[in-house]
Each structure stands twice: as C-alpha cells, then as structure tokens.
Amino acid sequence: MLATDSDPIVAIATAPGRGGIGVVRISCGRAGDGAATALMQALCGQMLVARHASYVPFLDAGGNALDRGIALNFPAPHSYTGEHVLELQGHGGPIVLQLVLQRCLEAGKPFGLRLAEPGEFTRRAFLNDKLDLAQAEAVADLIEASTEAAARSAGRSLEGAFSRAIHALVDDVIGLRMLVEATLDFPEEEIDFLEAADARGKLAHIRERLADVLGDARQGALLREGLSVVLAGQPNVGKSSLLNALAGAELAIVTPIAGTTRDKVTQTIQIEGIPLHIIDTAGLRETEDEVERIGIARTWGEIERADVVLHLLDARAGVTGEDTAIAARFPGGVPVVRVLNKTDLTEMAPSVNRLSINGDADVCEVRLSAKKSEGIDLLRAELLRIAGWQAGTESVYLARERHLIALRAAQEHLALAAGHAEQGNHALDLFAEELRLAQEALNSITGEFTSDDLLGVIFSRFCIGK
Numbered sequence: 142m143l144a145t146d147s148d149p150i151v152a153i154a155t156a157p158g159r160g161g162i163g164v165v166r167i168s169c170g171r172a173g174d175g176a177a178t179a180l181m182q183a184l185c186g187q188m189l190v191a192r193h194a195s196y197v198p199f200l201d202a203g204g205n206a207l208d209r210g211i212a213l214n215f216p217a218p219h220s221y222t223g224e225h226v227l228e229l230q231g232h233g234g235p236i237v238l239q240l241v242l243q244r245c246l247e248a249g250k251p252f253g254l255r256l257a258e259p260g261e262f263t264r265r266a267f268l269n270d271k272l273d274l275a276q277a278e279a280v281a282d283l284i285e286a287s288t289e290a291a292a293r294s295a296g297r298s299l300e301g302a303f304s305r306a307i308h309a310l311v312d313d314v315i316g317l318r319m320l321v322e323a324t325l326d327f328p329e330e331e332i333d334f335l336e337a338a339d340a341r342g343k344l345a346h347i348r349e350r351l352a353d354v355l356g357d358a359r360q361g362a363l364l365r366e367g368l369s370v371v372l373a374g375q376p377n378v379g380k381s382s383l384l385n386a387l388a389g390a391e392l393a394i395v396t397p398i399a400g401t402t403r404d405k406v407t408q409t410i411q412i413e414g415i416p417l418h419i420i421d422t423a424g425l426r427e428t429e430d431e432v433e434r435i436g437i438a439r440t441w442g443e444i445e446r447a448d449v450v451l452h453l454l455d456a457r458a459g460v461t462g463e464d465t466a467i468a469a470r471f472p473g474g475v476p477v478v479r480v481l482n483k484t485d486l487t488e489m490a491p492s493v494n495r496l497s498i499n500g501d502a503d504v505c506e507v508r509l510s511a512k513k514s515e516g517i518d519l520l521r522a523e524l525l526r527i528a529g530w531q532a533g534t535e536s537v538y539l540a541r542e543r544h545l546i547a548l549r550a551a552q553e554h555l556a557l558a559a560g561h562a563e564q565g566n567h568a569l570d571l572f573a574e575e576l577r578l579a580q581e582a583l584n585s586i587t588g589e590f591t592s593d594d595l596l597g598v599i600f601s602r603f604c605i606g607k
C-alpha cells in the first residue's frame with residue numbers, strides 16, 4: 142500500500158543509543174480518536190486524561206509490563222502534528238524502546254499504523270498549518286546546529302522571526318499589487334497612477350527592506366552551512382600543523398617526512414560561531430608513488446569545491462616555481478589566501494599584506510607560524526572577512542540556500558518592476574506581473590503553494606521521529 146500523509150504513524154523520537162528516557166510517538170492520522178482510544182487501552186490499560194502526564198505501565202499483548210513511564214495524550218488539533226498524538230516516555234534503552242515500538246505497531250495494526258518516515262511528524266505539522274515551511278526547516282536546523290550561534294538563530298526562525306519578515310514583505314507587495322490591479326481595471330484612471338499612488342516610492346521601500354532581509358538571511362546561511370576551507374601546498378610546508386593551530390588540538394598527523402598526509406582530514410572548527418570545515422590535503426607535488434598520486438588528484442577535487450583555498454608556502458623559500466605552478470591551477474572565482482608559514486625560522490613578523498599580482502586580482506598574504514601559533518588570529522580575521530561576516534548575530538535568522546535563491550529571485554523581479562515603472566503608465570501590466578512573480582518567490586519560502594517534490598526533498602533530510 143502506498144504511504145500517505147493521512148496514515149497513522151509511529152516512531153522512536155529520541156536519538157538511538159542509551160539515554161535516561163526514550164520517547165515513542167504516535168500520530169493517529171485519519172484513524173483519529175478511535176485509534177487513540179484503542180491504543181491507550183492496549184498499551185496503558187486505561188484512558189489517559191488529555192494533556193496530563195500519567196504514570197502508567199506499557200503493556201505487551203499478554204498484559205505484562207514492558208516498561209513503566211509517562212504517557213501523554215494530545216487530542217487533535219492541539220498537538221505537534223495537529224492530529225491526535227500519543228507519547229510514551231519510557232526508559233532510553235535501545236531494546237526496550239524497540240519492544241514498545243513493536244507493541245505499538247501490533248496494537249495499531251487494525252488501523253494501519255506504520256513506521257514514520259524521516260521528518261514525517263514535522264511534515265504533518267506543516268500540512269496541518271502548525272508551522273510554515275521556513276519554521277519546519279528551522280526544526281531540522283536547530284537539531285543539526287553545529288555552533289551556538291547557529292542554534293540561536295535556528296531558534297529565532299522556529300519562533301517565526303524569519304517568517305514574519307517574509308510575511309511583512311509579502312503584505313507590502315500585495316498592497317502595491319492591489320493598487321496597480323485596480324488601476325488596470327479602470328484604464329481611464331491610469332494617467333496619474335504611478336505618481337498619485339507613489340508606486341515608485343513604495344516599491345523602492347520594499348526593495349530596501351528586502352535587501353535587509355537578504356543580508357540577514359545570508360548571514361544565517363553562513364551560520365548554517367559554514368565555509369569549506371582547503372589547505373593546499375607542497376609537502377612539508379606545514380598544512381597539518383596549521384590545521385592543528387586553527388583547531389587548537391592535535392588532529393592531523395604531523396611528521397617531518399614529506400608526503401605523509403595522503404588522505405584528507407576534515408575538521409570543523411568555529412570562528413565567531415561560523416563553522417569552518419577545514420580540509421587538510423595531500424601535498425601537491427610531482428610523484429611516482431601511485432597512492433600519493435591518487436591523494437593529489439583528490440586534493441584538486443577538493444580545491445574545485447572549496448569556498449576558500451589557503452595556499453601554504455614555506456616562508457624561508459618564498460614563492461617557488463612549484464608554487465607558481467600550483468597557483469596557476471587554482472580555479473578562478475575561489476578566493477585564495479597565500480599563507481607564508483614558519484615565520485619563526487625567518488626575520489619576518491606575523492602580518493597581513495594585500496598584494497596585487499599582475500595588476501589584477503588581489504591576493505591576500507598572511508605571514509604566520511603554525512608551530513608557534515603566531516599570527517593565527519590574523520588568518521582567522523581574514524577568513525571572516527572573506528566569508529562576508531558582519532559581527533553581531535542578534536537579528537540573524539538561520540536561512541537555507543533555498544531561501545537565498547527565493548529572496549534573490551524576488552529581488553530581481555522587483556528590479557524589473559522598477560524598470561517598468563520608469564517607462565511610465567503604458568508598462569503597468571508588466572509592472573503588475575513582476576510584482577506577482579516577486580510575491581510568488583517570497584511565498585515559496587514560507588511554503589504557500591509548495592510542490593510535493595519540494596516537500597519530499599526537505600522532509601526526507603530530517604531524522605526519524607521528528
């Protein structure tokens with residue numbers, strides 16, 4: 142049978158492994174109160190008072206207690222999913238939770254109770270208007286947040302701060318659209334529309350606000366996704382040592398034998414709450430060693446996908462012919478920081494220098510000592526600058542790439558609308574159409590008129606039981 146959004150579903154909601162408590166959650170779907178009543182009788186041997194904590198046994202088919210714990214009964218629509226929900230909070234052992242889960246499936250079989258898919262409870266919450274799409278995504282982002290700043294901004298999105306900003310924009314666009322559409326319906330009044338209604342002024346105001354929201358969302362996306370930073374350079378220049386200095390711990394193997402870092406090591410560190418996924422790579426050099434060659438090929442793959450490349454050099458040798466050859470292969474468009482390492486072995490002091498190479502691209506050079514941990518702060522600051530990070534995360538909403546794309550699309554449509562407005566009243570219908578498209582882009586963020594495919598993509602990435 143095909144799984145549908147109205148099936149009764151059950152899942153273990155707590156993380157796998159052992160814990161103080163473990164939660165099994167049931168959302169009754171179309172089976173509703175009838176199923177809930179039958180399940181309460183079968184599992185707890187009694188009816189549970191709505192929204193009260195009841196300390197009860199969890200019974201097997203023979204009436205023996207599998208566990209004892211707190212059971213909660215949330216009749217629709219006052220539950221997480223908006224459906225009739227039952228929650229059994231027992232002991233957090235993997236076997237006992239499996240037993241309770243199996244017992245639920247057995248007792249719920251007459252109603253078609255099945256295991257929930259990843260994110261299915263939250264998908265229901267969205268479909269039943271408990272959360273909008275941006276808030277539903279914030280649930281997963283809060284669970285997955287890798288830094289405190291990311292968790293706090295996911296919390297703000299879950300509370301609806303991001304959705305409210307989007308709704309305020311949509312309201313303004315709708316207001317303007319209504320003015321225009323009314324004018325289109327009464328062509329004789331078109332003459333002074335743009336002037337009289339101050340359509341241009343209103344549009345300019347909306348565009349400013351949208352730019353602000355996009356700025357905050359961009360910061361939020363940075364908090365969520367982080368930045369992938371690749372350490373590249375010849376063997377022995379100190380890539381692994383720099384990773385350790387940035388992370389403040391001994392992670393990668395540091396040895397004086399050239400070519401020891403064959404496989405990539407990724408370590409996520411944070412700078413001001415932004416996750417930096419730092420990838421240590423095999424040293425780039427000509428080699429006969431087959432295994433090393435594979436590592437080097439992989440390194441180039443990492444470099445192609447990086448947000449930032451740190452090109453490490455030995456400060457004593459300076460920029461060698463090999464380094465120039467390596468730099469020439471860096472893909473255009475990826476920011477590169479040239480790091481002169483091992484300043485402690487030279488007369489150089491840690492510093493940041495902006496170089497203009499061949500008169501065009503700006504290259505930033507940071508001089509530091511990974512081993513002595515001198516100048517590491519300069520590099521951190523440079524990474525934040527490249528990331529486009531503005532200090533202060535108070536008003537940032539945790540946003541996703543999907544949201545940024547929609548905001549940019551809205552921005553483009555409003556820019557086109559502004560262009561039509563410049564052409565006067567005869568382009569009013571085009572003006573109106575761009576406003577409509579901008580509104581559609583904004584609505585896709587909170588999930589009004591969303592396709593099933595998009596929902597599938599978003600919710601399949603959740604954990605089970607959420």
Ligand code: GDP
Nearest residue numbers: 377378379380381382395396397483510511512
């Ligand atoms: P990789 O091959 O580029 O990863 O280089 P490693 O990090 O393994 O370092 C190679 C050698 O250089 C090791 O002996 C390190 O201790 C040494 N080294 C790395 N950074 C520095 C530094 O800043 N100063 C000094 N004096 N030695 C360093």
Ligand code: ZN
Nearest residue numbers: 380381401402
């Ligand atoms: Zn290394």
